Amino acid sequence: MLIPTPSVGIWVSVTNFGGYMDMLEIKGLSVAVEGKEILKDVSLHIADGETHALFGPNGSGKTTLLMAIMGFPKYKVTRGKIVFGGRDITRASLDERARLGIGMSFQRPPVVRGVKTRDMVSAAMGNIAGSVTIDELAEKADMTEFLDREINYGFSGGEIKRSELMQLLAQKPELTLLDEPESGVDLVNIALIGRLINELLEKDYPMRGRRCMGLVITHTGHILNYINASTGYVMLDGEVSCKGDPHEILASIRKNGYAQCVTCLTENK
């Protein structure tokens, strides 16, 4: 891929050896919402083709991290930076980031009266001449009958998730941020949700050829049965307290709750 090198001001070609280049790098990020600091000194990096999972109790700052990466104006970066594909996007606007290749599945997206699901999918497709049509995407996400309905109006939990993933499949982001994709989804739907996420994250590709990255918030960990996350983090009180194998972290949380994580965090300090 091509990335700009600000020091010399020319474009250089960077070869992606084995897919381990840091495509998303968050360095010492602090984020405030309405003047209140929520995230403190968060650092993480996700390499090409990797999916990472984010655990943590309610209110610990997981959604805030996703919203800050996506670039929602209410989430103000007070310190640190976000680098995506070699480019510092800390000051880039929300829509700019979307066009650069970051996409997000929301847990509770708003109803927009009069705007059809079809309009959203079409907006997400942008000007890219895709090989796939809106109707094909809808069929894949079992959303055909929702295309001409107002977006999110009267949708169930599972319908919202499928709609969000359908829009992301149209958008084809390189980095997908997923906020609790399994919440409110029944057992029948979760397999479909898992398949859609896998497609989004190119999980059917061999690791070498995979470029798409994911960062997924999960409470229950159910979604880990469907997607192959390589790294997990525990977020506590706005800080990343722990990094490791996501399945081990999940097992530990299931056994000991987040109490163990608190101890771990204290010891690390």
Place this chain on the structure above:
Amino acid sequence: MRDMRSSNAYRDKARIALNKPPAIGDDIDIDAYASSDEAVAYRDDPTELPTDIKEQMLDAGVVVDDLSHRSGTFIQMDNAPVHSSTSQEGIEVMALNQALDKYDWMSDYWWRVVSVDTDKYTANVELNQNSGYFIRALPGCKSIYPVQACLYLDKSRLAQNAHNVVIAEEGSELHIINGCVSGSGEEPGLHLGVSEIYIKRGAKVTFTMIHNWNSEVEVRPRTAVIVEEDGLFLSNYVLMKPVHSLQMYPSARCVGENATVRFNSVIVATPGSSLDVGSRVILDGKGDRAEIISRAISTGGSVITRGYIEGNAPEVKGHMECLGLILKGEGAIHAIPELKGTLSGIDLSHEAAVGKIKEEEVEYLMSRGLTRSEATATIVRGFLNVDIEGLPPMLSAEVSRAVESSGEDFM
């Protein structure tokens, strides 16, 4: 033959009501406007009309250059009919005066659903009775294409007095586009239009009214509809252009069982415009249905949206949705939804909201890659594009076109 034009009973009533102020809306001084009876050349071929006039008409859904997709056409300039024609057997389109000459039963449809003494405006229409259209579908006849009617207000300081009668006989279907237009200049004028619409058993009427006035024109339509058993009345009203003041409160009464009425209005109040637009439905037959959907946007003007559904029979159902968006400036929107039920077992509801575009919605669209202005435009377009159930695709396209073409001005 009894001619209503010389009926003293209506004239007497009108004379008494000549100074009767309207129940709502500004009291306009009608004497400030001339009531010209001047003839305008009749045209067998309406394509001969000047290009600028045709363009104004087109913005109100009236196509003059190619009549192949219209089952009938009526055009009136000021107070003179200039063209009427039909291309389908069983569909009648003519100037009202012709209908009065032709049918002696016109008294059965004359001031029957609108009262001549409603207010000074209806009284004025009776006393200066000189124009309007008559559209009728014979029993079982279904209009293949829409029938279009255009009331064009050309001269400055003129009062246009139109009395229109629409009759859908049993089992018939009529799709009407009614375009009201004023000249391209900003000349003052007054439009008074009485419309009486009769929908017989099992008949369907879609009535799409698109207004294209200017910022100096005062508009006072007086419309009432009667719907018999299994009948359907579907009204679409679109106002995207400036107007000085407009007040109307069309009323539909279902007198038979299982009749359906839907009113959809899409209105934009530009700076300086004062709009008071309502829809009223009375459900008197068992199982009747009503739906009122109103979408109003203010870009600086003021809007009152009224809605009224009254249920007086068993198993009737009605729903009303009045949504308002204030986009900018000193705009104001006042939604007044009213429901009245007079017996148990009826089901009436409403939903009303007035506000601005929610930041959360704009950001949601931006997160899919749209810029802020693209996101806002998409939301506004969606807000105005009311889905009109039962509307033929051609009319639906006409409404969308009116919304899209004018919507660009303020998005």
